[in-house]
Each structure stands twice: as structure tokens, then as C-alpha cells.
Amino acid sequence: MAATDKWVMTLKAATAEPAGTLFCFPYAGGSPETFRSWSGAIADDIELVCVILPGRGRRLKEARYDRWQPLVDDVFEALSPYLGRRHAFYGHSFGGRLAYELAHLAVAEHPGMTRRLFVSGCRSPDAPQNRPYMHEMPESDFRAAVAKMGGTPAELFEEERLLRLLLPTVRSEIRLAELWDHRHASGVDVPITALYSPDDPIDGWESMRGWQNFTRRHCELIEAPGGHFFVDSHPEYVTGIVNTRLGNLNG
């Protein structure tokens, strides 16, 4: 993975062959931090890569997306050079939706290479979106709602300058997540592992069990500990599941 590619950050190289790549898609406003904590626990033959969208880190000043199609097309174009080898996608919440959309394109362009789609804390395409929409809230209500979701460190809320820099990206990705709806004629030809927390007030079992209808292969629904942000709070648990499923990445 080229170090100069602004779309991807390699968090951990594969140290065993044959290698496969796990592409990770963070939640709204998220960054590689989440998946960096996975590095020590991910299997040796997996290259761990985080996808980086405009609006954070070095890409802070780049224009964000307000429509799904251009976002998916541009991310796919950026990842295409890397998708000719065996790989899998992991997406949490907003990232799950993006990963699913990409899986459709990847299967069409590079058949047989997308070994698995992991979605966590992410409703199935046919599950209703929670209301009221966060993305339409005035700033103070929006901040309160973000704080309540629990994924943001409390200290960050004390930094007005940083909030003003980072919250617009959170809002624009939450907006895409909230407006996301089912648009494909059929399910994706990739097995799905869907992880949910029963303590997730946003998207728990009820809104995730429909994922089985969106794959032509096997779908498993697995319970995880923690709240909505279990990807952050329980990395060992999640990577344990990822490793066993990807044990067959090259099989």
C-alpha cells in the first residue's frame, strides 16, 4: 500500500504468506485510531488497512461528500489497485454501509476476491433509520446527541476549536448514514458477518438481523459486548471473531 496514497493507511503489514488485506471503514467522523488498537491482535497473514475519507487528519480541508454515489465511486476507484488480491471489508456503523456498497462493486470488478464483509453496529439496508434525524438538529442538540452516543472522549468536548474542525465531518457522515437506503437489485455475493451489541441504542439485533437478506451466501449474526462503540471498547473480542473468520481468507 503506497505510503503516499491519501485514501489508505496501512496499520499493520502482513508478516506471513499467503497474505490478504482487511480494509477497515470507521464510523462517522472516525479515523484510523479505532483499528490501530487491533494491530497487535490481528493474525500475521492479514494486512490491516484503514480507509481514510476527506474531512479528517491530513484530509481535513478537503471537500466532504453529500451523496452516496460519488463517495462510493471515488473510494472504489482509490481501492481498485488493491482489490485484485484476496481481501475482506470491515465497516462499523456509517463505515458498514460504505463497506457494503463497496462490496457490490468489488464483486463485480474482481470476482472471488472479496472473501467476507463484516458489518457492525450498522442497520441492514431495509431496517428503518432512527428518528429524529441527528443531521438535521441544531448545533447544540447535535453535540448533545453525539455526546450521548458515547464514542467521543469527554475531553474533546472541552476543545471548542477542535469541535469546530471535526464535528462537520461527523455530521456529514451521520447524514449519509441516516439517508442511506437499499438500492441494489439483489444481495451481495459475499458471506456476511454482522456484529451487534444488545446494549446498542442505535442499531442492535432488531435492526441488524435483516442482513441475512442482503447476501446470496451465508450470513451470521453475532452478539458483542459493549455499547454502540464496541469496536473501540472491545478490540480483543472483535479481532478474535475477525481472525477466525479470516482464517479461511486464503482457503
Place this chain on the structure above:
Amino acid sequence: MSETDNRMASETLLAWVVDECKQLGLRVTGGDDDFFEAGGTSLTAVKLIERAEREFGDDSLPADELFTDSRITDIVASIQRNTKPADAVTD
């Protein structure tokens, strides 16, 4: 400041930034490292900014500059650019 003074100030500042980043837990060794690739996060960015301001004055390291030009040498340049003369780094 003479050219020699400038160079020494830059080196001192570079050493300061590298050291602060290390204290924040980043895997930084020199000027070519990138803050975020070395493990920097939004939170550690805030802490670095706070330390810069304590050392060099208000707004000496603007957040948006840190995020967009996040190599250590860029951070050094940003502090130099934004530090008012009374708080400037001297040897």
C-alpha cells in the same frame, strides 16, 4: 536573528516537538515522521497544541495547520510562523 541563530532555533524547536510527541506516546524519531502515522489522534493533537501554547503563546500552533500539514517539520514551521516575536524560540 542571524542565519546561525535561525538554524539553531529551528533545531531546538524540532527537538522540542519530537520530544513532546514522544511524551504523548507517539512513535516519532525525526522531522520526516507524520504526526498521525506515528499514532497521533485528535486528543493528542489537542495536547500538543496546549503544550505549544504554554511554551510559545496563544495560537502558536493552529489546529487546522496541524491537521493538514502534519509532518513534524511542518509542525515546526507552523510554530515558527505563528509565534509572536516576544515568545519566539531563541537558543
